Amino acid sequence: MKTISLILLFCISVFANDSVHEFAPSKDCQKCHAQIYDEFYGSMHSNATVDKDVIHKAVWNKQVAMTKTEQYSCGKCHTPAADNLDKMLKEGEKALPDAKNATHQEAISCAYCHRIEKIEEHKQSNTNIISKTSKEYYGSGRSSLDSPYHKIKTDENENFKNGNICVGCHSHNVNKAGLNLCSTNVNKEMNESNCVSCHMPKVDGSFSSLTDTKTHSFHGFAGAHNNSNMLAKHVDISLLKNIDHFIVNIDNRSSHALLLHPARVAVLKISVTRDEKTTELEKEIFVRVIGKGGEPSMPWMADSVIKDTMIQANEKRAVKREFKLEKGDKVDVVLGWFLVNPKVVEALGLQDEKVAAEFKVFKKQSFTF
Ligand code: HEC
Ligand code: HEC
Ligand code: HEC
Ligand code: HEC
Ligand code: HEC
Known part of the structure; x- marks a missing residue:
C-alpha cells in the first residue's frame, strides 16, 4: 500500500506543478519596479515562449513535425504561468502554445518566480511548488517597507538567499531515453557564489520607486544570449x-x-x-x-x-x-x-x-x- 501511494504521489507532483495557475501579470510590477521590469523585459525569462524565442520555436516545431505531439510539455519551464499548464503536462491531453492566450506570453513571470515556495526533486526534472497566496511575494529580504500593492513574505525562504530558487528548472532535464540534456551541476559547492550572485549581480539603481536603495539585483539574467560581459570575470x-x-x-x-x-x-x-x-x-x-x-x-x-x-x-x-x-x-x-x-x-x-x-x-x- 505504502509503495503505491508513494508512486502515485510521485507521478502527480511531477506533472501537476502544484495546480496554481493564476499570477499577476508582470506589467503590473512596472509602475513601482520600473528598472527591474526593463531589465526583465529584455531577458530570456520574459522571452522564453515559442512566440518570442525563434530558437525555442524552431526546435519545438521540429519536434511537433517529427513526433506529432500535441502537448507542450516544455511549458513546465518555458511558460510556467500558463493557465492550462496542467493539461500541457498531463499525458493524453491536448495543449499547444497559444499566441492569443496572454498567460502563455507571460513566460517565466515576476510573480511566478517570487511565489516559488519550495522545490521538489525529481528524476526527469524538478518541480516548483508555488505558494497559494497570490500577491504575496518572497524576495531578498532587503525591503524595509510594506508595499501598497502586495504583501512581502517575511518568513525565511532559504532558496532565495542561497540561489537555489533557480534549480526547479535549471538543475537537469532528462529525456525519455534517460539522457540528461542540460545540467548546471547543482550539487557543486562554490565558495561564496551561487546562481544568484553570479547571474543577478548588484547593479546601480533603486529596486522600487517608493524607496531609494543604491542598488538592486540585476534582473536581465546575464547569460549566453545577453549581458555575457557581466560574467566575463569568472x-x-x-x-x-x-x-x-x-x-x-x-x-x-x-x-x-x-x-x-x-x-x-x-x-x-x-x-x-x-x-x-x-x-x-x-x-x-x-x-x-x-x-x-x-x-x-x-x-x-x-x-x-x-x-x-x-x-x-x-x-x-x-x-x-x-x-x-x-x-x-x-x-x-x-x-x-x-x-x-x-x-x-x-x-x-x-x-x-x-x-x-x-x-x-x-x-x-x-x-x-
Ligand atoms: C526542466 C525544465 C525545461 C523543460 C521541461 C524544457 N526546457 Fe528548454 N530550456 C530550459 C532551460 C533552463 C533553458 C536555458 C538553458 C541554457 O541556456 O543553458 C532552456 C533552453 C532551451 C532552448 C535554447 C533556447 C535559446 O534561445 O537559446 C531550446 C531550443 C529549448 N530549451 C527547447 C525546449 C523544448 C522544445 C522543450 C519541450 C520539448 C523544452 N525546451 C523543455 C529548461 C527546460
Ligand atoms: C504600488 C507599487 C508596487 C507594485 C505595483 C509592485 N510592488 Fe513590489 N514592492 C513595492 C514596495 C514599496 C516594496 C518595498 C520596497 C522597500 O522596502 O524598499 C516592494 C518590494 C517587493 C519585493 C521585495 C521583497 C524583499 O523583501 O526582497 C518583491 C520581490 C516585489 N516587490 C515583487 C513585486 C512583483 C512581482 C510585483 C508585480 C506582480 C510588484 N512587486 C508590484 C511596491 C510595489
Ligand atoms: C520556471 C523555470 C525557471 C526558473 C525558476 C529559472 N529559470 Fe532561468 N531559464 C528558464 C528557461 C526556460 C530559460 C530559457 C529561455 C529561452 O532561451 O527560451 C532560462 C534562461 C536563463 C538564462 C539565459 C541563458 C542564456 O542562454 O542566455 C539565465 C542566465 C538563467 N535562465 C538564469 C536563471 C537564474 C539565475 C535563475 C534563478 C534566479 C533562473 N534562471 C530561474 C527557466 C527558468
Ligand atoms: C527567474 C526568477 C525571477 C524573476 C523572473 C524575477 N525575479 Fe525578482 N528576484 C529574484 C531573486 C532570486 C531575487 C533575490 C536576489 C538577491 O538575493 O540578490 C529577486 C529580487 C527581487 C527584488 C528585491 C530587490 C533586490 O533587488 O534585491 C524585487 C523588488 C524583485 N525581485 C522584483 C521583481 C520584478 C518586479 C520582476 C519582474 C519584472 C522580477 N522580480 C522577476 C528572482 C526573480
Ligand atoms: C561563479 C559564477 C557562476 C555561478 C555560481 C553560476 N554561473 Fe551560470 N554562468 C557563469 C558563466 C561564466 C557562464 C558563461 C558565460 C555566459 O553564458 O554568458 C554561465 C552561463 C550560464 C547559463 C547559460 C548557458 C547556456 O548554454 O546558454 C545558464 C543558463 C546559467 N549559467 C545558469 C546558472 C545556474 C542556474 C546556476 C546555479 C545552479 C549558475 N549558472 C551558477 C557563471 C556562473
Whole structure:
C-alpha cells in the first residue's frame, strides 16, 4: 500500500506543478519596479515562449513535425504561468502554445518566480511548488517597507538567499531515453557564489520607486544570449610562451560547464600579428554533442553523449599551438560562441536568424611579447 501511494504521489507532483495557475501579470510590477521590469523585459525569462524565442520555436516545431505531439510539455519551464499548464503536462491531453492566450506570453513571470515556495526533486526534472497566496511575494529580504500593492513574505525562504530558487528548472532535464540534456551541476559547492550572485549581480539603481536603495539585483539574467560581459570575470584567459610553442589557458571559475545547452558551440580563435601581417591559427571548438547510435540527433531522440569537449566546471583548459613566438609578436585571442551549432542551423531553418547564426564574442584578449 505504502509503495503505491508513494508512486502515485510521485507521478502527480511531477506533472501537476502544484495546480496554481493564476499570477499577476508582470506589467503590473512596472509602475513601482520600473528598472527591474526593463531589465526583465529584455531577458530570456520574459522571452522564453515559442512566440518570442525563434530558437525555442524552431526546435519545438521540429519536434511537433517529427513526433506529432500535441502537448507542450516544455511549458513546465518555458511558460510556467500558463493557465492550462496542467493539461500541457498531463499525458493524453491536448495543449499547444497559444499566441492569443496572454498567460502563455507571460513566460517565466515576476510573480511566478517570487511565489516559488519550495522545490521538489525529481528524476526527469524538478518541480516548483508555488505558494497559494497570490500577491504575496518572497524576495531578498532587503525591503524595509510594506508595499501598497502586495504583501512581502517575511518568513525565511532559504532558496532565495542561497540561489537555489533557480534549480526547479535549471538543475537537469532528462529525456525519455534517460539522457540528461542540460545540467548546471547543482550539487557543486562554490565558495561564496551561487546562481544568484553570479547571474543577478548588484547593479546601480533603486529596486522600487517608493524607496531609494543604491542598488538592486540585476534582473536581465546575464547569460549566453545577453549581458555575457557581466560574467566575463569568472573566466580567465592567459598565455604561456614556450621555446617552440605556446599555450592558451582558459580558466572557467564557474560552478558549471562554460555552456550548458546542447545546441551551443564555443570557439576559441587565435591569431598572431608579426610586422603587420596577421596569421590565423587553428580554431579550438568546445562542444557537447548528443545523439543516438553514434550520430548526432535532436534532443528528444538522443540517448547518449557522443562527444564532449566543453570546458567543465572549475576546469583550466590548456590549448597548445605549435607556433614559435618572437619578440614583438602580438597574439589575439577571442573566446565566443554560436547559440546554435552551425552544423544544425540549416536543419532548424535558422540560417537567416541573426541570434542563431551570429558568432557572439564573450572575451577578447591581446598578449604582446
Ligand atoms: C526542466 C525544465 C525545461 C523543460 C521541461 C524544457 N526546457 Fe528548454 N530550456 C530550459 C532551460 C533552463 C533553458 C536555458 C538553458 C541554457 O541556456 O543553458 C532552456 C533552453 C532551451 C532552448 C535554447 C533556447 C535559446 O534561445 O537559446 C531550446 C531550443 C529549448 N530549451 C527547447 C525546449 C523544448 C522544445 C522543450 C519541450 C520539448 C523544452 N525546451 C523543455 C529548461 C527546460
Ligand atoms: C504600488 C507599487 C508596487 C507594485 C505595483 C509592485 N510592488 Fe513590489 N514592492 C513595492 C514596495 C514599496 C516594496 C518595498 C520596497 C522597500 O522596502 O524598499 C516592494 C518590494 C517587493 C519585493 C521585495 C521583497 C524583499 O523583501 O526582497 C518583491 C520581490 C516585489 N516587490 C515583487 C513585486 C512583483 C512581482 C510585483 C508585480 C506582480 C510588484 N512587486 C508590484 C511596491 C510595489
Ligand atoms: C520556471 C523555470 C525557471 C526558473 C525558476 C529559472 N529559470 Fe532561468 N531559464 C528558464 C528557461 C526556460 C530559460 C530559457 C529561455 C529561452 O532561451 O527560451 C532560462 C534562461 C536563463 C538564462 C539565459 C541563458 C542564456 O542562454 O542566455 C539565465 C542566465 C538563467 N535562465 C538564469 C536563471 C537564474 C539565475 C535563475 C534563478 C534566479 C533562473 N534562471 C530561474 C527557466 C527558468
Ligand atoms: C527567474 C526568477 C525571477 C524573476 C523572473 C524575477 N525575479 Fe525578482 N528576484 C529574484 C531573486 C532570486 C531575487 C533575490 C536576489 C538577491 O538575493 O540578490 C529577486 C529580487 C527581487 C527584488 C528585491 C530587490 C533586490 O533587488 O534585491 C524585487 C523588488 C524583485 N525581485 C522584483 C521583481 C520584478 C518586479 C520582476 C519582474 C519584472 C522580477 N522580480 C522577476 C528572482 C526573480
Ligand atoms: C561563479 C559564477 C557562476 C555561478 C555560481 C553560476 N554561473 Fe551560470 N554562468 C557563469 C558563466 C561564466 C557562464 C558563461 C558565460 C555566459 O553564458 O554568458 C554561465 C552561463 C550560464 C547559463 C547559460 C548557458 C547556456 O548554454 O546558454 C545558464 C543558463 C546559467 N549559467 C545558469 C546558472 C545556474 C542556474 C546556476 C546555479 C545552479 C549558475 N549558472 C551558477 C557563471 C556562473
